[in-house]
Structure formats: C-alpha cells, structure tokens
Amino acid sequence: MKQRSPLLPIFLIVLVDVLGFTIVIPLLAYYAERFGASPLVATTLVSVYAVCSLISTPIIGNLSDKVGRRRMLLISQAGTLAGFLMLAWSHSLWMVFVGRILDGITAGNLSLAQAYISDHTKPENRAKAFGVIGVAFGIGFMFGPGLGGTLAEYGLHVPFLVAAGLSALSIFCTATLLKKETPPQEVAPSTGPMPAGRRPGAFDIATYGTYFKRPRLGSLYLQFFLFSFAFSCFTSGFALFAERRFSTHPALHR
Numbered sequence: 361m362k363q364r365s366p367l368l369p370i371f372l373i374v375l376v377d378v379l380g381f382t383i384v385i386p387l388l389a390y391y392a393e394r395f396g397a398s399p400l401v402a403t404t405l406v407s408v409y410a411v412c413s414l415i416s417t418p419i420i421g422n423l424s425d426k427v428g429r430r431r432m433l434l435i436s437q438a439g440t441l442a443g444f445l446m447l448a449w450s451h452s453l454w455m456v457f458v459g460r461i462l463d464g465i466t467a468g469n470l471s472l473a474q475a476y477i478s479d480h481t482k483p484e485n486r487a488k489a490f491g492v493i494g495v496a497f498g499i500g501f502m503f504g505p506g507l508g509g510t511l512a513e514y515g516l517h518v519p520f521l522v523a524a525g526l527s528a529l530s531i532f533c534t535a536t537l538l539k540k541e542t543p544p545q546e547v548a549p550s551t552g553p554m555p556a557g558r559r560p561g562a563f564d565i566a567t568y569g570t571y572f573k574r575p576r577l578g579s580l581y582l583q584f585f586l587f588s589f590a591f592s593c594f595t596s597g598f599a600l601f602a603e604r605r606f607s608t609h610p611a612l613h614r
Contacts, residue, residue, distance in 0.1 A: 366480045367492050369537035370473050375496040376530040377437070377469045380444065380523035382504025383511070388460075389599050391516050395453040399600050405460050406596040412464025420468040421475070428541040429476040432468065433534050439466020441527035448520035469530075470497075476538070 385406075392402035424432040443463030450456045470493075477489045511519040572578045602608045 371496045378500025379504045380526035383508035383519045383523045386505050403596040409460045409464040413467035416465045430538050433472045436466050436468045437531045444524035448517045
C-alpha cells in the first residue's frame, strides 16, 4: 500500500500557523501602547518571545526525539493557542507579556514541522519538501498582515481571537492529518542511523560549537543572524514609525 506523503498536511499546518503569526505581529506594538507601554517596552514584546524560544526550542527538539514530532507539535500549537487567547483577553500590560512568554516557551511549530518532514521523506526529496514549507511561509506573510489590519478595524483584540481560531484549526489539522508515529521504545535497534531531524542534547554547547567552527556553516549562521536581526527590528518597530511619521492606523499596515 502506497504511503501517504506528509507534504500536504505539513503545508496546511505551516500555512495556518504562519497566518496566525503574521496577523498578530504588526499589531503587537499598538496593542501594548493601549496599556500605556512606551515604544521601548512595546517592541520588547518581540524580544521576550525570542528569548523564551531560544531557551525552549532545544528542549522541545530533544523531547520530540523521545516522544515523537507529532505529539510535541500538538503541545507547541496548544501553547500558541493559549498565548493568543491571553493576548485577546488582556486587560493590562503584564498579561500581554505573559501571553508572549507562554507562546515563546512552547515555540517550535516550524522547526518541528521541518523535523517531521526530514523524518518522513527520502534524502533526495527533502529539498523539494522544504520548498513546500517555504511556499506556505510566503503565502502566510503575503495575506496575514492585511487580514490583521482589516480585523483591527473591529477592535484590536479581534485579530488575536482570529489568530487563536487559526491555531485551533492548526491543532485539528495536526491531530487528524498527520499519522501517528511509532513510539521510540517500539523501534527495533537495527533501524539504522537516526533521521535527519535528530539533535544533540539540549544546551550541548560543545557540540553546537563544532558547527560554528566549520567555515561554510559559520558564515551561513552569521548571514541568517544578520537577516533575522534586521527583520525583527523592522517588524517590531515599523508600525510605531508609520504611526508617528504618517499618522497611520492598523488597517493601513497591510
């Protein structure tokens, strides 16, 4: 019997996740200012999420090696859902930060989806599979901000509720479309090398350090860091810049 490809389910899961993410990100600074946050504090919301995900992602990755990608993906998506609901129901600034922290400590949707693809595709097909994830990512970024700006016309809390709904849909897709993985203890010892998604131990600094010592990999990491730094600066601060320079409102940031 022909095995069903995981590409379509992963495409849908990533697309829905990215849509939820991009609906929210352009509005976070506005939302924080609603509770009296300064521009510095408002943009710190992005940094708080990043710091939490930096700590949690290696742990989530290693747990997924033990209990399976699908199970950890569901947990990660549930954390995202809870974070969006906390943002939608916030009535003070500390609740906004708790929502971002909750999302950050369970971050890992995209990396787990990539690991799932690595585990369930042949090496010669992985480039194509990752390309499909890239397409889902691009579509999400194309439509998410516009949808968020439009929804904000009905209240700044509405985009967060819609993002939470998309997260719930993503959980449903993961639970129904991704096949259950064989528990690690049931895998025979002779199955060969570990799948491509396997990681070293969480916070295994020595192992991670060897990657940076490889000239080609080190330069790629540096390029990705610079791109991510510039991207996060732009996405976290542009809404406030546009508001002050051009007197815009959320619906124009589409």
